[in-house]
Amino acid sequence: MFSRVLLTAAAVALPLLATPALTSASPAAPVARQAAARLPDAVVEKRVIGRSRQDRPIVAWRVGRPGNRDRAVIFSTMHGDERHTRQILLALRDGAEVRGIDMWLVPTYNPDGYARHTRKNARGVDLNRNFPYRWRDLDGSYESGARAASEPETRAVMRFLRDVRPKWVVSFHQPLHGVDTDTKRPAFARRLADHLNLPRKQFTCGGVCHGTMTMWFNHNFAGAAITVEYGASPTRYRMRKAAPRQLLKALYAYRVG
Template sequence: MQGMRLGTLLTTLAIALTCLTAAPTYAAPAPVDRPAVIEKVVIGHSVRHRPITAWHLGQPGKRKVLLIATMHGDEGKPRQILASLRDGRRIRGIDLWVVPVYNPDGLARGTRKNAHGVDLNRNFPYRWADLDGSYESGPRAGSEPETKAMMAFLRKIRPSRIISFHQPLYGVDTDTKDRAFSRRVARALHLPTKSFTCGGVCHGTMTGWFNHHARGSAVTVEYGAHPSRRQLTSAPPRLLRLFGARR
């Protein structure tokens, strides 16, 4: 009898420990020095186990928008736009998520690719192709931990709009799902409209995957190689006005 009770107790403890270790990192309390933040979410980890962090801002229940930067580690300047939104005053009129650093290993190394040497914007499972060189697409579609984390996050929050910030092509892509939205983004950020066709077909991109599989729409925004301080500091209020939001 005592053996049976001990076995039951050990089983109960094992289940409890499993639940604790599997608990998601969602709904972490907002840092007190960041009044705009509702919650901080670690959506996954990079190859080198660095956290990929999403910050929830604004008002839940409003239009849901996601801003992503530093998908390529050597294109880090636009992350300042997202950090400014995160670190400023409370935002109203929009349900906003920002991921300032999507490729933390690449940012740490100053390289386009992740620590496996894969271009994350060629690794998504939509029109994926086996690419080499600068656009190394990985051993298979969706092979990278960063890709898996982002796909799971997008499926969970289901944003209506995504803006993915890059460098250095200087323009807003109109070769996308919602060209009218692309033009509005271009006007708001004072950037030209361009068609980023990757020389034919853009294989395995995050925006392509999202636009194909989700109801919402995603667009790529490219700043120049050396965006001015004025460009970066003026972008946050312009983005808020674009979506009818305010601080």
């Protein structure tokens, strides 16, 4: 079924669902498949990019064509109680082969928060206030951690983005219903908003936009990171069917078949 699996020279023959003991020594190494036929047609690589505070794996799935100059990383569930948009990434991972882009999907950025149905990670830190750019000591709902990059999830994503260096980063959230166009590449943000059928907005965070992932990426890399927010309860059809197709179109990509 699946003849297009691409494995790097560093790949290790491990089962698809690797145990912590097998992956913790080299969390960023690609995980090879013993049975490639188990994977969806779209997936060309699976990588455990790090582990959460409670030792859950943070997994990135590569779809599309490695080597394509247009590379994107798509994140969801940075806040564990914003659960709907991960379905967009899972639908892309589980669907047909993707062409026109080299894309990494991280459906569950905050696995501890997802398991606990909480915004923050297991240590009570808002991971989107923990990055080392304009970091401030925030408390309450936006607890920013003991220091910048104090959390293993933050450090894992920083390592991953430094390695991949994408042209585009799209970070899905809820429930503010819009695309932040006050960003590094406003033209692309507007394109995203139009294709995803979401309003164009400017997210000020009420004065607590400090240490966010998109701010850190935009300051340190040539590529552009954009925040996309859906409403509190988007339909399953929108998440599983419409949004994946719309996102690919916005990224100048498409599915085969």
